[in-house]
Amino acid sequence: xxxxxxxxxxxxxITIVVLVWLLIGLAAAAQRNYFGGSDATCAKVxxxxxxxxxxxxxxxxxxxxVDCEAPQPSK
Numbered sequence: 001x002x003x004x005x006x007x008x009x010x011x012x013x014i015t016i017v018v019l020v021w022l023l024i025g026l027a028a029a030a031q032r033n034y035f036g037g038s039d040a041t042c043a044k045v046x047x048x049x050x051x052x053x054x055x056x057x058x059x060x061x062x063x064x065x066v067d068c069e070a071p072q073p074s075k
Contacts, residue, residue: 028058
């Protein structure tokens with residue numbers, strides 16, 4: 001039983017660390033006003049998601065950007 005309990009405790013710690021990491025990334029994206037406006041382009045959505053995943057790295061100089069173009073419908 002001791003091994004199972006240690007594994008559960010380790011899983012909880014990892015879950016908490018990941019949640020805090022993503023919350024810090026969410027705060028960074030909010031500070032950069034990535035959630036404002038109605039134009040949800042590929043680049044804007046990608047940049048927002050990468051900023052959230054980068055988490056605390058945003059505060060030590062990371063400024064992730066995504067440059068992409070969605071395929072255009074044929075006429």
